[in-house]
């Protein structure tokens with residue numbers, strides 16, 4: 001039984017050795033308890049620090065370590081996909097490099113899969129301790145929104161930390177879309193998932209790679225990727241405005257017939273024009289968002305480009 005641990009790393013030179021130490025400890029334990037063998041796949045997502053060097057040093061020390069280095073920063077989603085692609089294991093786990101996803105939970109997760117009842121062991125945080133309150137607030141809003149808009153189940157507070165069997169890994173790999181939103185993809189492929197909850201753990205070393213704006217873009221990605229409700233909402237808004245206009249026309253005709261036409265109403269007209277053109281622009285924007293995603297999707301660009309691969313010395317072949 002081989003378990004692939006996939007770790008997306010972007011500027012994680014400080015955290016990587018700490019992660020490796022902990023993961024190797026857990027691996028040793030699980031080798032004794034479960035007879036499990038491991039490979040560690042570090043996906044260097046175009047880091048600007050010594051992440052790749054650190055990964056190489058770890059490989060010198062331990063042959064189970066593999067690395068994959070991108071030509072530039074392609075984002076965590078691409079790193080996850082590349083890692084899953086490269087994984088040879090019967091099981092594959094996704095973990096962050098900063099130890100916010102405790103490897104110590106792996107034995108328990110594996111036990112759940114070994115019963116044969118589940119295909120995937122996933123985790124979610126019960127608290128958001130140590131996170132800025134504004135960020136927590138908007139995260140919660142996002143989950144509430146997407147829950148209403150999308151048929152795909154996206155769990156509140158779900159982390160990307162999960163252990164999957166080969167069946168599920170292959171299913172996830174079969175979704176080759178360019179705009180990837182893993183939380184949605186995992187929900188979409190289905191399979192039986194057992195959830196493990198734990199309290200938020202703060203980063204072991206280094207800094208978070210997400211700021212508010214990046215998270216906002218990511219949430220739009222999630223909504224556009226897994227719901228077409230905004231398009232329907234735009235159409236509905238249009239219908240509502242037409243109805244309102246019809247009612248208003250009726251009112252104006254009746255009023256003119258009864259009271260004559262005292263030619264006022266210029267300020268209200270300006271307000272109506274502003275409101276209607278605002279709504280139109282907003283709806284065009286929604287449409288544009290989907291169009292842009294479609295555009296990126298039809299280009300069929302690769303999700304990532306590899307600059308160095310520990311398995312393939314020399315220039316990588318497509």
Ligand code: UDP
Nearest residue numbers: 008009010045075076079096097208209210
């Ligand atoms: N990460 C990545 N590419 C990116 C941003 C992040 O591979 O462009 C990795 C990062 O190295 C880490 C994981 O994704 O292993 C989670 O990132 P981070 O801890 O900064 O996010 P947070 O836990 O603060 O949400």
Ligand code: MG
Nearest residue numbers: 096098100203
């Ligand atoms: Mg983190």
